[in-house]
Amino acid sequence: MSTQHLDGIKACVFDAYGTLFDFNSAALAASDEIGENWQRLSELWRQKQLQYTWLRGLASRHADFWQVTGEALDFALNTLGIDRPGLRERLMDLYLHLGCYPEVPETLHRLQAEGMRLAILSNGTPAMLAAVVHHSGLENVFDAVLSVEEVGVFKPHPAVYALACERLQLAPTAICFLSSNAWDAYSAKASGLRVLWCNRFGQVRERIPETPDGEIKDLSALPDAVSSPVCGREAMGESPTRL
Amino acid sequence: MSTQHLDGIKACVFDAYGTLFDFNSAALAASDEIGENWQRLSELWRQKQLQYTWLRGLASRHADFWQVTGEALDFALNTLGIDRPGLRERLMDLYLHLGCYPEVPETLHRLQAEGMRLAILSNGTPAMLAAVVHHSGLENVFDAVLSVEEVGVFKPHPAVYALACERLQLAPTAICFLSSNAWDAYSAKASGLRVLWCNRFGQVRERIPETPDGEIKDLSALPDAVSSPVCGREAMGESPTRL
Missing domain, CATH: 3.40.50.1000 (HAD superfamily/HAD-like)
Structure with missing residues (x-):
């Protein structure tokens, strides 16, 4: 091609x-809080976000992309053991300002x-x-x-x-x-x-x-x-x- | 839970x-040929295999799992730059003997x-x-x-x-x-x-x-x-x- x-x-x-x-720009902007894991978080967040859209689509269980993006972020933060007050809200807001x-x-x-x-x-x-x-x-x-x-x-x-x-x-x-x-x-x-x-x-x-x-x-x-x-x-x- | x-x-x-x-048992059994990348290959193969099932399902473009498994393997081998004669066939046969x-x-x-x-x-x-x-x-x-x-x-x-x-x-x-x-x-x-x-x-x-x-x-x-x-x-x- x-x-x-x-x-x-x-x-x-x-x-x-x-x-x-650039969806990576959200986690990058919060790298002061996330630390060196920001790229791993961004990858996992994105990967899970897409996976959830496909799974919901195939199962006829649609929810809007704002909800799915938040749920994927919860999964990613949970997987990496990141639990900082306010970070979820900060990243979701950054997703509106990519x-x-x-x-x-x-x-x-x-x-x-x-x-x-x-x-x-x-x-x-x-x-x-x-x-x-x-x-x-x-x-x-x-x-x-x-x-x-x-x-x-x-x-x-x-x-x-x-x-x-x-x-x-x-x-x-x-x-x-x-x-x-x-x-x-x-x-x-x-x-x-x-x-x-x-x-x-x-x-x-x-x-x-x-x-x-x-x-x-x-x-x-x-x-x-x-x-x-x-x-x-x-x-x-x-x-x-x-x- | x-x-x-x-x-x-x-x-x-x-x-x-x-x-x-254990789907990892296929790449592991061929690790003599694949080398230290065998786990990365196995992960990528599996990840892509699932992704392709979801994409085909949601797009109403079904193909059977044998075809999808082979196509995912092609993607994974290609991504890792592995191009050894007979390896694809060996891995597909190993997938029948997990x-x-x-x-x-x-x-x-x-x-x-x-x-x-x-x-x-x-x-x-x-x-x-x-x-x-x-x-x-x-x-x-x-x-x-x-x-x-x-x-x-x-x-x-x-x-x-x-x-x-x-x-x-x-x-x-x-x-x-x-x-x-x-x-x-x-x-x-x-x-x-x-x-x-x-x-x-x-x-x-x-x-x-x-x-x-x-x-x-x-x-x-x-x-x-x-x-x-x-x-x-x-x-x-x-x-x-x-x-």
Whole structure:
């Protein structure tokens, strides 16, 4: 899988946590209290958070992402034997103020200037997503901020990816979905969207249906990958590989 | 959660991998080839195997456990940069010959002698389960070896746990389900079975619906926990805590 040019893209739809916003920034910001275990806590918290979404989804026991995030944090703190008064509340509040990855603002503004429609499609609740978008000053960038709460089940249920098409009133092939979570990227492709896997963490490919259209290291490569040939790369003499 | 006595149990139903059979025994047996990474490989293989079952379940993209186990192994080998000719095939064959935990044969034979009905309820395919049962000489112990292949979806989908009731023709409250996989134990309880979590690995409790009836360290504590009061513990002068 390599970076390829995708034609006919009318909207870029982004996963939130891990793709636009750095979930490690919460535990890092509290590392003064957590100590050297902050990375281990962050990993365990994230791993359990995702596991709980999948288990609840498959068992038809949905609870919103705020609850699941708190329950996963309780598990992680408990596992590491961390029991400091107020730390849970502090970390949950930090989850509402995650930093975005460095290239995100410029990339989004460039795409917006080129007329690309932009959206978020995330497990997060509307309130969680509004908070992180506001914290990064991205309120005026997105045409839609879509939460799985609208369908009542977590990713990778196909209803989640279908929501992007419905709300943007676009065919799946006119949407480029971006996720740093490999399983999310593969699953979105299996639901018919076109997908670039933003492989920030240098992971090997997944072995689940189906393979994304391409892979980028971070989002800075996105504008060139989806720009219109008329005003974009071809006009500048480049010959991107076509799908 | 502590060990408590469960009344009215007519059948004990066991998860297979991690509960009766030691999935680490595959990578350990090939540690001559894998080297010091064998534990890391085993963990990654298992973690990915489960992740793929949940992702496929939630996305309605079922494939059988043999395929998923092989795909998870490919991911794990790839991630660790292990590429030795024949090793994949060797490990997959070892997965058909996993060892059982030390207390398993005696525990099962004791339960059988006391008239308890015994079954397996597992993600494994019928062929995979037949192989590990045979390898441990347990062919004549189980009344039923049930595979999720009968319902076409992985745990923790409620249809899996319902299968045990259907096939054993027992009410869920007459079944004691045993799993060392905490998420499996909690999910079985949420599906109405009575459950003892066999917490082999000393994990903290999960934060998902619903809490098992009790917790044991390994299966050797099981016969006393489910024995009939008439011929069991009370006749011997003990006073187990009742639920």
